[in-house]
Amino acid sequence: MRILDWYILKRYLVTFLFTLLILIPIAVAIDISEKVDKFLAHADLSAMQIIDEYYKNFIIYYSNTFMPLALFIAVILFTSKLSNNTEIVAMTNARISFTRLLYPYMIGATLITVFALAMNHYVVPNSSKERKQFEKEYLARKKFTDNLVRNFSLQLNDSTYIYLKSYNFKSSNGTYFTIENYKGIELVQKLTSDNIRWNENDSTFRLSRYKLRKLYKGNDSIFTGVNLDTAFAFTPKDLLFKSALAQEMPSDELSDFIEISKKRGVKNLNSYLVELHKRTSLPISTYILTIIAVALAFRKRRGGIGVNLALGIAVMFIYVFFMKVAEVLGAVAGANSLLYVWIPNIVFGGLAVYLYLNARK
Structure with missing residues (x-):
């Protein structure tokens, strides 16, 4: 130069x-x-x-x-x-x-x-x-609804759907949880619970008063219980869908989030x-x-x-x-x-x- x-x-x-x-x-x-x-x-x-x-x-x-x-x-x-x-x-x-x-x-x-x-x-x-x-x-200005989502549904993949009546992010607690598994258009398994709670230490959910129903040709099987600790292919963070969150994600994390959301059927x-x-x-x-x-x-x-x-x-x-x-x-x-x-x-x-x-x- x-x-x-x-x-x-x-x-x-x-x-x-x-x-x-x-x-x-x-x-x-x-x-x-x-x-x-x-x-x-x-x-x-x-x-x-x-x-x-x-x-x-x-x-x-x-x-x-x-x-x-x-x-x-x-x-x-x-x-x-x-x-x-x-x-x-x-x-x-x-x-x-x-x-x-x-x-x-x-x-x-x-x-x-x-x-x-x-x-x-x-x-x-x-x-x-x-x-x-x-x-x-x-x-x-804090609002009660800032930490709450209601009537939330999400497609995890081509065959799995979840539904929550409500979820509180502050208490990590949700009510009336449902997860359904399909084979094509046929329902093969449905798990419901009155309460769902996120355990951050081991990244699992605790289901309270749950019912698991498996559908077979000609008959069904139903299992019930008081508590069930299990892992799912989502976390409480996936229940949030706000454009402001995009500003808080590094680009590699944001790209992964967009790809996962596309597979889950998020529309916009x-x-x-x-x-x-x-x-x-x-x-x-x-x-x-x-x-x-x-x-x-x-x-x-x-x-x-x-x-x-x-x-x-x-x-x-x-x-x-x-x-x-x-x-x-x-x-x-x-x-x-x-x-x-x-x-x-x-x-x-x-x-x-x-x-x-x-x-x-």
Whole structure:
């Protein structure tokens, strides 16, 4: 790499970090002002616990969220400054093409993309899990129904179905449990119990007042008992189906969950698929946003940095709007979630190509 490449790359990364470090304290300050009363309402909640369990994870989450915005603003700012200082004019006079000028930018974008991919797929989900647990414990208004599911049914595989009238996650206790096994369309076995309780220590369920019925040609056999300890191909976690859970799963765990849910006949998994696809599409947008930002800011404009910054923020606002709309539409049952998640990148990728070709002239 030339000295010029190192110079641009250094400015790229330093301005990006500086912009991110400006946005995060603002977000933290706003959040503290909104939640300080709730923090003070818990006498046993120390400042160190708030910082370690909540704001550490808050900063990780919002740093990842603000990363595209910080990157776009940073590239607009320092590229406009290069242009206003006539440094880009000097590069052009030295016969450095626009394509060659993008070289250090693309290296910087690659570094940020790799970092963002690791954050999105592994770090942020684990961090979100701890943060949401803190919010649930200290900040959220607790409802009795938050720990309860009613009239729940699930297909475990092609031949096994379960049903629960109710299950309480706090007490790990459920009522009126049924599991049915089929051979084709014929019922071959049915196990029911008045009560079911999860034992986390050995990952088994205890059935109370159970009845096992096996169906044969011509006759049936029925077994009853008071207690039965057994294992099933599900856990209490499988009884939850909330899109918010997707944000708490690392990508490998989320992929496994989606595959298992498909086999179990869960109808709409698009909210989970949107979260999975978004973890890749958002970091890849780093390349697109970098090209757009450089193409908008490398020319010296009347009005200086302010004009470029206003134009850049407008473009970024439209991109975020497109992204949020695409996520909502992609989560609708029957929609192609992969296509919807990538639509903003496809549209703005086309814009990036147009601006690039125009800038080369």
